[in-house]
Amino acid sequence: MKKTVIALIYLSIFLTGCSSLLNPSIQNALKEVRTSNFLKNEDKTKTIGGIDANSNGVRDDIEGYINLKYGNNPKFVSVYMQYAKELRRKLTLASDDREVYRRASHKVSRQMVCASKIDYEVEPEKMYRDTMIIYALSVNTKQRKAESNRISSLVSGMVFTLPTEEHCKN
Numbered sequence: 756m757k758k759t760v761i762a763l764i765y766l767s768i769f770l771t772g773c774s775s776l777l778n779p780s781i782q783n784a785l786k787e788v789r790t791s792n793f794l795k796n797e798d799k800t801k802t803i804g805g806i807d808a809n810s811n812g813v814r815d816d817i818e819g820y821i822n823l824k825y826g827n828n829p830k831f832v833s834v835y836m837q838y839a840k841e842l843r844r845k846l847t848l849a850s851d852d853r854e855v856y857r858r859a860s861h862k863v864s865r866q867m868v869c870a871s872k873i874d875y876e877v878e879p880e881k882m883y884r885d886t887m888i889i890y891a892l893s894v895n896t897k898q899r900k901a902e903s904n905r906i907s908s909l910v911s912g913m914v915f916t917l918p919t920e921e922h923c924k925n
Contacts (some may be wrong), residue, residue: 781887788888793823799895803902804847812840817892824885831873834923838866838886842893846902853909860910869923 788794798805798816805814813821817839825831845859870886878884894903 778887781884781891784881784884785888785891788820788892794820794892795823797892797895801896801898803849803899804843805899807843811836812843814839814843814893817843817889820892821889831877834866834869834873835885835889838863838870839889839893841866842890845906846893846899851909853913856906856909857913857915860906860913861915864915872923 789797794816796816796819798814800806805816807813808815809818811818813836818836821832821835821839825835841859841863845856845863848855848859850856867886870889871883874885875882894900
């Protein structure tokens with residue numbers, strides 16, 4: 756029963772995706788992050804991928820946010836970094852092939868499930884908060900939002916398998 760409820764929650768969040776950013780609590784949390792000590796020098800460059808000076812696949816400002824917020828827990832850092840990396844990889848694919856984005860979307864959703872599991876462990880009442888903040892930071896410019904919307908249009912109508920928590924144990 757618990758797995759069914761969690762699966763339904765994951766599915767509803769996954770399907771609402773970007774519209775969750777309109778949620779006032781997510782907007783307030785994002786404002787708090789932007790004024791906190793956790794986010795330094797938010798990347799608002801015009802490139803889709805943003806600045807990744809160490810070439811690890813995660814935008815530097817998002818990497819800094821994750822390290823500052825979760826630096827005392829390497830497991831959390833690892834999971835959020837994987838999520839941020841898959842989001843950035845998906846945004847920077849620059850393809851018109853729907854199948855490419857279907858596969859990328861599946862990878863992102865798998866990482867989102869793992870990150871959301873940590874959100875739940877840290878603050879159950881704020882499940883998906885940090886995953887949505889990382890997503891919002893990932894699409895924080897006009898160009899990035901436009902690319903995210905283009906990708907959403909490409910995958911619109913596709914069917915995705917719902918990831919399970921089991922793959923998070925690796």
